[in-house]
Amino acid sequence: MLREVQLASSDPSSAGGTFIRLILGDEPGWPLRIGWDLTIIFLGFLGLASMVAFIGIWAERKVAGRIQQRHGPNRVGPIGILQSLADGIKLVSKEDLLPRGADGWLFRLAPYLAFAPVFASFLAIPFGPDMIFEPALAVGLFWMLAILSVEVIGVILAGWSSNNKWSVYGAMREACQLISYEIPLGISILIVVVATGTLDLLELSRMQAGGMQHWLLFHQPFVLAAFVVFFIASLASNKRAPFDLPESESELVAGYHTEYSGLRFSLFYLAEYNAMFVMGAIMTILFLGGWDDPVGYLSAWSARVPRDVMSLELLAVNAVAFHVFMAKTCLIIFIQMWVRWTLPRPRIDQVLHACIKVLLPMSLVLLLGSALWELFVQNTSLMQRATQWVLLTIGLAFVGFIFLMLAQAFIQGRGKQYRLSEPAKLGI
């Protein structure tokens, strides 16, 4: 907090923190500052988090319905949009059960440990040109990755403290899956960092201003492939199908949250949908140009708006940018749902095999390629001759190769007979 104030005074031209400067003055006293922060957190972020879960759960069931040729929820409200509200009332009125032999303290704590990190990651997301909670966070990207890695502890503790074998299996799967997939996730972020040289999410968004051709996705072929690696790894780290083994309902009842009911159960849902949202937001910022629209009109407009007075125009440009950002994020969330209801679930050994033997080496190759590209091709005459289409072709070739390897990994060991007395061979 102190550092932010100092930065604002030393660097008044910085666009971040515009609103707080315009509303509260250049150096607000600490009661004002805390009041502002709490308002943003409780009204802005908590509201956003609950809306994400509210709309997300309804949308998931609608998408699932369409894919399975049925209607999905359509009774509560128009096109069933209030379904989550009805579910919420039902969950709140349920009894808060504690299974016999469970570790009560940990059992009650675990849902909060699963949700809080996802919520904390909101503070580094730039929703618009001036809409970021902590504009001076120079390591925003790394912070997101770090705080999201805490979520797994909540899930593991939930499974362990339930005193239920299915839950423990779910928690163990979650632990090994998450630890493995965190590596390709981190490396694919590193590929972007190699290409841009910054961890600042606000700066990353600004870099891609001016239309679709400036988006990092089309910046170099390796970033395009990194996007695919990141997407797959993010599915795994969010426990989304086809990587939903920690809660695979056909084997483990409901996995780590089998024993939960009522409000604590709904916290896990809140965590899951907000983790999807945060991953979608990271992908939007890293690869899809952040809050800028595909034509680049918004960034040009934002650059024209004066930032030394509070004006309706400033609010308008941020509001429009926020909606563009949300539209891109929702598109990614939709793809996550689409994948979930389309693909079958592999076994846990296939999941780990796909990570360690396919995604990890591929992401390392991409990292090397990205570094070499930045050194020898970017900004040289070679680059000028190579058109966007050539880059796109190389990138898509890499993507195709990744999918080929993944398919091979998932087919491997298919049809083998495993005896139930040999859980070790099944890989837990």
Added chain:
Amino acid sequence: MQAILFYIFAALTLAGAIGVVASRNIVRAAVQLLLALLGVAALYFLLGAEFLAAVQLVIYVGGTLVLIIFGVMLTARASQKLLNPSRGEQIAGLVSAVVLLVALIASIVTTRFPDQPAPLGRYSLQALGQDLLGDYLLPFELASLLLLAVMIGAAYLAKKRPHAKGEV
């Protein structure tokens, strides 16, 4: 303001640390360790060292702590019963704790802390990277060598030995 936050997070860290020592249940101890580690990360944030704070989260919370809980879960039966250290373990623990305490106190007493607080300049990630791969390249590489040795050792231990006795 800074001082109030500092005392809150310091108290959190201390409470977590005392909890780790006092708890007889391994998993609960791990959760209290989480509290202590988060407190330290928050202190780093307060000092304007966000990179260090994020590293603290990634390595200790996301990595080490998860591995601890994972290990406890894999040996689930042992974790059900409470920690009950033997006399020898108690003595060894006491000795190492006293040695660590003496070393820490000695280093705190002998360090000359600057009277003026260091200026909080713009935090530069680039400078950190330059230092790590420039002036401090040798220690950096040595640390990675150590990690490599640990990894090889782990791989050796995990390797299947065909003629090992008592193998299931």
